[in-house]
Amino acid sequence: MDYVKLINCMRCGMCLPACPTYKETFLETASPRGRVALVRKVQEGELDQSEQLLEYLSLCLDCQACASACPCGVNAGELVAEFTCERKESRGLGFMEDLILRKLVPHPDRLETSMVPMRIYQKTGLQNLVRKLGILKMFPKQLERMEGLLPDLPDKPLRQEIQVITPAVGQERGTVGFFLGCVMSLIFSDASRATIKLLSSLGYKVITPKSQVCCGAPNMLGGDMAGLKEAAQTNIDIFASYDVDFIVTDCGGCGAELKKYGHHLDGYKSAEIFSGKVRDISQVLALHADQLRAKLKPLPLKVTYHDPCHIAHCQGIRKEPRDLLKLVPALEYRELEAADACCGSAGTYNIERPEMSDLILKRKLDTIQATGAKILVTSNPGCLLQLKKGLADHLPDVKIMHLTEILDLSMNGQS
Amino acid sequence: MQPSFIKELQNIVGEQYTLTDRESLAVYGYDSTPEIESLPGAVLLPGTAGEVVQIMRLCHGAGVTVTPRGSGTNLSGGSLSGGGVVVQTSRLNRLLEIDEENLTATMEPGLITSALHREVESRGLFYPPDPGSMNISTMGGNVAENSGGLRGLKYGVTADYVMGLEAVLADGQLLRSGGKVVKDVAGYSLNPLLVSSEGTLGFFTGITVKLIPKPQGKITMLAHFPVLQDAALAVSAIIAAKVIPATLEFLDKVTIKCVEDYAHVGLPLDVDAVLLIEVDGHPVVIAEEAAAVAEICKKHRCSFFQTAKDADEALKLAAARRTALSALARLKPTTILEDATVPRSCIAAMLKVIQDSARKHNVTIGTFGHAGDGNLHPTCLTDERDTDEIKRAHAAFEEIFDAAISMGGTITGEHGVGLAKKKYLPKLVGESGIRVMRGIKNAFDPKGILNPGKIF
Ligand SMILES: Cc1cc2nc3c(=O)[nH]c(=O)nc-3n(C[C@H](O)[C@H](O)[C@H](O)COP(=O)(O)OP(=O)(O)OC[C@H]3O[C@@H](n4cnc5c(N)ncnc54)[C@H](O)[C@@H]3O)c2cc1C
Ligand code: SF4
Ligand code: SF4
Numbered sequence: 112m113d114y115v116k117l118i119n120c121m122r123c124g125m126c127l128p129a130c131p132t133y134k135e136t137f138l139e140t141a142s143p144r145g146r147v148a149l150v151r152k153v154q155e156g157e158l159d160q161s162e163q164l165l166e167y168l169s170l171c172l173d174c175q176a177c178a179s180a181c182p183c184g185v186n187a188g189e190l191v192a193e194f195t196c197e198r199k200e201s202r203g204l205g206f207m208e209d210l211i212l213r214k215l216v217p218h219p220d221r222l223e224t225s226m227v228p229m230r231i232y233q234k235t236g237l238q239n240l241v242r243k244l245g246i247l248k249m250f251p252k253q254l255e256r257m258e259g260l261l262p263d264l265p266d267k268p269l270r271q272e273i274q275v276i277t278p279a280v281g282q283e284r285g286t287v288g289f290f291l292g293c294v295m296s297l298i299f300s301d302a303s304r305a306t307i308k309l310l311s312s313l314g315y316k317v318i319t320p321k322s323q324v325c326c327g328a329p330n331m332l333g334g335d336m337a338g339l340k341e342a343a344q345t346n347i348d349i350f351a352s353y354d355v356d357f358i359v360t361d362c363g364g365c366g367a368e369l370k371k372y373g374h375h376l377d378g379y380k381s382a383e384i385f386s387g388k389v390r391d392i393s394q395v396l397a398l399h400a401d402q403l404r405a406k407l408k409p410l411p412l413k414v415t416y417h418d419p420c421h422i423a424h425c426q427g428i429r430k431e432p433r434d435l436l437k438l439v440p441a442l443e444y445r446e447l448e449a450a451d452a453c454c455g456s457a458g459t460y461n462i463e464r465p466e467m468s469d470l471i472l473k474r475k476l477d478t479i480q481a482t483g484a485k486i487l488v489t490s491n492p493g494c495l496l497q498l499k500k501g502l503a504d505h506l507p508d509v510k511i512m513h514l515t516e517i518l519d520l521s522m523n524g525q526s
Numbered sequence: 527m528q529p530s531f532i533k534e535l536q537n538i539v540g541e542q543y544t545l546t547d548r549e550s551l552a553v554y555g556y557d558s559t560p561e562i563e564s565l566p567g568a569v570l571l572p573g574t575a576g577e578v579v580q581i582m583r584l585c586h587g588a589g590v591t592v593t594p595r596g597s598g599t600n601l602s603g604g605s606l607s608g609g610g611v612v613v614q615t616s617r618l619n620r621l622l623e624i625d626e627e628n629l630t631a632t633m634e635p636g637l638i639t640s641a642l643h644r645e646v647e648s649r650g651l652f653y654p655p656d657p658g659s660m661n662i663s664t665m666g667g668n669v670a671e672n673s674g675g676l677r678g679l680k681y682g683v684t685a686d687y688v689m690g691l692e693a694v695l696a697d698g699q700l701l702r703s704g705g706k707v708v709k710d711v712a713g714y715s716l717n718p719l720l721v722s723s724e725g726t727l728g729f730f731t732g733i734t735v736k737l738i739p740k741p742q743g744k745i746t747m748l749a750h751f752p753v754l755q756d757a758a759l760a761v762s763a764i765i766a767a768k769v770i771p772a773t774l775e776f777l778d779k780v781t782i783k784c785v786e787d788y789a790h791v792g793l794p795l796d797v798d799a800v801l802l803i804e805v806d807g808h809p810v811v812i813a814e815e816a817a818a819v820a821e822i823c824k825k826h827r828c829s830f831f832q833t834a835k836d837a838d839e840a841l842k843l844a845a846a847r848r849t850a851l852s853a854l855a856r857l858k859p860t861t862i863l864e865d866a867t868v869p870r871s872c873i874a875a876m877l878k879v880i881q882d883s884a885r886k887h888n889v890t891i892g893t894f895g896h897a898g899d900g901n902l903h904p905t906c907l908t909d910e911r912d913t914d915e916i917k918r919a920h921a922a923f924e925e926i927f928d929a930a931i932s933m934g935g936t937i938t939g940e941h942g943v944g945l946a947k948k949k950y951l952p953k954l955v956g957e958s959g960i961r962v963m964r965g966i967k968n969a970f971d972p973k974g975i976l977n978p979g980k981i982f
Contacts, residue, residue, distance in 0.1 A: 115859060118859040118860075118910070118911075119855065119859050121558070121560065121852060121855040121859075121860070121861050122556055122557070122558050122560075123558050123599065123659070123851060123852040123855075124558060124597055124598065124599040124659065124662045125659070125661070125662065125849065125852050127597065127662045128638070128661045128662050137571070137614070137616035137617065138545075138550075139550070139553040139554055139598070140549055140550055140553055142553075144553075145553040148552065148553050148556065149549060149552070149553065152552055157552065158548060158549060158552060161548070161549070163547050163548075163549055164549050167549055181852070182784075182785075182788045182789075182849035182852035182853040182855075182856070183788075183852045183853060183854075183855035183856045184788070184856050
């Protein structure tokens with residue numbers, strides 16, 4: 112860990128009002144400034160890596176709202192994540208971590224097979240029965256939460272269905288590689304299908320290599336830097352074998368990670384080239400706003416947009432998604448208050464820190480309700496999972512959609 | 527701290543709000559002041575004024591010191607405890623009343639400054655003090671430091687708005703001073719004493735401030751100056767021309783670059799200084815004032831004069847200016863900033879002193895500040911690990927302070943003395959000044975329980 116990055120924090124506190132956990136607790140230990148100080152003091156030998164210290168750090172969502180707010184370029188969330196990763200790495204991977212991060216996540220086919228029981232569970236009606244009988248109450252809380260978050264699964268993951276090459280509609284303007292996020296493919300395949308359709312209808316040939324693997328973000332969380340680098344290498348090689356203008360993703364989390372390959376594999380030219388080509392889908396669509404506008408049909412809906420942390424804070428993209436929504440004729444756009452505040456999903460945070468996650472989710476739901484919008488748009492699978500569940504429980508008449516789903520809907524002219 | 531004493535503290539505020547773990551103590555051992563830290567013995571988060579009274583009574587009896595803390599953003603070490611109890615006001619953050627008939631607002635001390643702004647402005651009212659830290663600073667901290675802000679030139683500082691205070695004294699007794707009346711000559715005026723007392727005289731539990739009607743309009747302007755001195759002369763000329771802008775802020779080249787790097791608001795990177803100027807009030811009047819300001823800037827060789835095209839752009843410019851101090855820290859890990867203030871007419875001379883001292887001691891100083899108030903923030907960009915450079919930085923500041931005093935100025939305009947500027951205070955106020963201040967402290971707190979070791 113780079114010590115200078117820690118002492119760069121000048122403790123001005125400008126990040127405090129942006130931090131979701133500080134807003135809930137007003138505790139310095141739950142603030143970006145406090146977290147940087149804790150890590151720094153460990154580094155300086157003033158504090159040990161006590162249970163208490165790790166507990167404080169684990170309350171951080173790594174949402175990086177603090178990085179957007181920090182005028183002097185400190186990224187408290189990333190520093191905490193790096194610290195946690197290094198600590199886990201130095202202890203070596205545990206049995207479960209090895210199983211999940213090494214034996215499952217890097218192999219899309221195994222990952223998909225592991226979801227088969229879930230699919231059977233839902234399709235046979237077993238899910239309804241289990242929920243009715245309250246059987247899950249007998250298991251650890253985390254399992255019950257995890258089960259509750261899972262929406263209806265598509266029949267098949269998109270990766271198995273999609274062709275490698277989707278030709279451009281009409282005049283071909285270029286070629287893009289499509290990076291298929293694990294969760295997007297497994298759970299939100301309709302959205303990714305819409306993404307590919309939009310790209311091809313705007314004249315892009317879309318290449319979706321089937322051998323691509325998970326972006327590696329889960330490895331970072333689990334303290335497996337080696338696994339992350341391996342994943343990066345695999346994906347870089349795969350996409351390098353096609354001649355693509357951009358590497359597009361509709362998953363905010365993947366986009367943020369892919370853009371960091373150049374940093375992870377420092378000094379490796381192909382990694383830099385790869386990261387330089389990565390675009391969030393909104394960035395590519397926004398390049399062709401006029402052409403897109405001509406294809407869109409009216410959708411008389413009240414719509415608001417939630418900025419995923421991985422898109423707004425990690426990639427600095429805020430304008431494009433809003434501009435795209437405003438292209439849709441008859442759509443009434445309502446800005447969400449604190450739109451770029453975390454929804455409390457944050458990877459597995461909502462399962463590991465349920466109380467804090469629920470408080471943060473509640474704030475988000477309150478602001479959504481205040482807009483009066485009937486459709487909430489966002490573009491990251493973690494947010495989609497968290498908010499879908501939150502809306503279903505508390506605001507059932509508000510529906511959630513991925514950005515490309517609503518654009519696709521408008522292109523199809525249905526509402 | 528004795529476990530039995532901690533137990534008694536817990537009995538008052540509850541276990542959940544009594545922090546004694548090493549990690550919590552460590553992070554309440556700093557505020558925004560560079561170079562100083564001091565571990566507290568315990569941190570308390572009371573939920574009512576009554577709990578503050580009980581804490582004070584208990585600590586007074588036991589001879590344990592108490593340091594009030596808002597958000598810990600002060601720049602003089604004022605919220606560092608030296609081993610005693612730190613009491614954070616974050617849970618005492620209710621806005622109690624907006625009285626539209628008397629034009630006052632009453633609140634608890636932990637209310638965030640900008641939250642007050644939002645509430646009163648939604649009713650067409652205005653609370654002008656707006657320190658750079660307003661999105662996180664508390665009203666209690668603002669009162670205790672007598673904070674200024676970007677609108678100080680026309681509207682004054684926190685002291686000009688405090689009408690009433692409720693303070694818990696060191697022994698737990700309640701003191702009420704002032705209130706909603708606009709005139710009050712009953713006995714000594716205690717409000718001005720309590721304002722800027724830096725937590726040493728009383729623990730504020732209630733604050734009543736004056737509100738004014740919200741100005742109907744404002745025009746925000748930015749003037750680019752290729753030569754630093756021209757910007758300074760323009761400041762004095764604007765004031766001499768009897769135009770009083772709400773805001774008249776100065777940023778030098780180093781600061782401009784850092785702020786632009788962060789905020790991307792289109793500041794010019796090729797000039798020596800910019801002035802951010804805002805006039806507010808009746809639309810007809812401000813149009814005339816804006817024209818006069820433009821005229822003066824042009825006369826002082828500004829190379830470009832820009833008027834914000836809408837409210838959004840104006841807000842962005844002001845918000846960018848508020849990040850100046852933190853943005854300067856992009857260049858070097860440690861920023862030591864000063865707060866010397868001189869009569870407005872001396873701004874140009876003061877800027878020259880700052881430049882000369884920086885050169886002489888071979889340190890990088892970025893300067894920004896409330897030029898219209900004569901209040902500059904020369905900020906030395908350094909690295910705490912480079913002891914030699916730190917020494918040179920302090921030598922440069924010593925010279926800058928001496929110059930400020932000799933121009934009839936002061937060592938701190940708004941950040942307070944706290945721990946950081948203690949050693950300079952006698953130079954400014956002399957022996958008699960210190961003696962009277964000590965006498966006042968003794969009258970309020972003979973046992974020295976409240977925020978010990980600060981100011982003198
Ligand atoms: C980036 C940045 C920009 C800034 N800009 C400005 C500016 O433009 N103008 C300006 O004037 N200052 C500015 N400051 C300084 C600082 O923000 C102010 O001094 C502010 O008022 C401190 O508020 P706080 O809530 O953080 O108080 P703290 O730092 O927690 O406390 C400050 C002092 O007040 C005392 N105190 C706090 N609450 C109470 C209470 N309830 N009763 C009695 N005493 C109490 C404390 O003991 C301490 O002595 C800036 C600071 C930063 C970091
Ligand atoms: S992380 Fe940045 S904004 Fe937060 S206290 Fe440190 S320097 Fe200030
Ligand atoms: S990453 Fe999010 S939760 Fe963590 S310190 Fe930053 S703002 Fe707070």
